[in-house]
Structure formats: C-alpha cells, structure tokens
Amino acid sequence: MDPSLHFVFGTHPDHGFVATARTTPALPAHLADWFLTRVQFEPVPDEPGLYRLTDPGRDGRRRTRQAVTDLRRHGYTVHADIALDPAQSEGPPAPALPNGLSERRSRIAQAAGRASQRRTVPITSAPSVRTAPSEPASTPTVRLRSPTTGRSR
16 A cells, blocks of 8 residues: 555445545544544444545446545545546446426526516606694693502402
C-alpha cells in the first residue's frame, strides 16, 4: 500500500461498497472512523478496519463516488476502483434530452414576458373618496367607584 494513501474504496461480494483507512500520524484510527461514518459508511462486524456503505441499494454508486470526492476535498489521498473514482470514470449518464416541449414552452413564456413589458399601463380612475364615520355628539363617561372598605360585590 502506498505510504501516502489514506483511504481505499472498492466493492466486496458480500458487503457491497466498502472502504478502509490506513492509519498514520496525520490520520489516526478515530479520525478515520469519524470521516467514514460521516460519509455514510459503517464498520463491518468481525472485519476490523473494513467499512460498508449504509443502505447500498439507495443509489450506492453515486454516494460512494461522493464520499471519494468529499475526502479528497479535505486533502486526503484516496484510491478507488475505476467505477467508483470520479476522476477516472465518467459520471452517471446524463438524462435523455426531452422531446423539445419544455424548450418550446420556455420560448413561449419568454416571448409572452417581453410582450407584457411593452404594454402600456391601463389608466384607471381615481379611487372614490371614503369618508370617516362621524364622531358621536357626546362621549360616554365612565364612572369609577372610589375604594371603600369592606368586601366588593
């Protein structure tokens, strides 16, 4: 194994997508474990140092490729099988080109937007003046009782 190598990713016949870490002074075992669990890998029981992808049926290849990319962004040296290495293989297939309907709709919407920008603003009449309700002739008076000794009713 290359002495500068930190992580290795591959496939396993029983565990699916797997990873292992090479511990170094720059990458102690607890830090390697922390990184691998953060990129959705879990330790394989009875296989020390081997990690498997959690729920590999849920887009496992893409998630493994993303883990490789993330660890490289953190400055670690990562080796991966060709199919799992974004640097050596092409990404997932691009979606098929649509039949042109969405592009046509987009052009129509853009044309409609330009046409609405050229329209003049319709002239509206001034809003009718609303009057405030009149105030009552007399204001109600509130009489407060002075505090007295004894119980209140």
